[in-house]
Amino acid sequence: SAGRPADVAPSDMPPPAGARAPDITPPEELAEHRVFRPAAERAYLVQRIGDHSFRVAGRGVERLIARYDLDNEDALAYLERRLRGIGVIHALEAEGFEPGDEVEIGGVTFELDPNH
Structure with a gap:
């Protein structure tokens, strides 16, 4: 009848010469092969x-520093938690950092005391 789509059924006939089947991967296979790689912004x-000074370089940490007023104690405490969360504090400690040492990130130097 007019206006009604024709029924479509799979065919046992081979595709025309030169035609190829589309590359379609079932969603369940895509999910098990997806690999997460940390963004370059997380690298530092x-x-x-x-003796008591360190530099941390990396686009992500530099952007993080630029967002906060380090003269504000609450902002500094939040920043210290974020730096700990992404592994910067641990990396500093591995280089000999001690609480109260100076850290320079993105041209900003401040005293970092994550236990404060």
């Missing part, structure tokens, strides 16, 4: 630059 480098 920690360096000791003096």
Whole structure:
């Protein structure tokens, strides 16, 4: 009847010469092969630059620092929790960092006391 789509049924006939089947991966196979790789923004480098001073470089941590007023104690405490959460504090400690040492991130130098 007019206006009604025709029924479509799979065919046992081979596809026309030169045609190829679309590359369709079932969703369940996609999910088990998906690999998570941390974004480059999460990468950072920690360096000791003096007896009690360190530099942390990396786009993500530099952007994090730029968002907060480090003269505000609440903002600094939050920032310290974030740095701990992404592993920066642990990386600093591995380089010999002690609470109260100076840390420079993105051109901003501040005293970092994560236990405070």
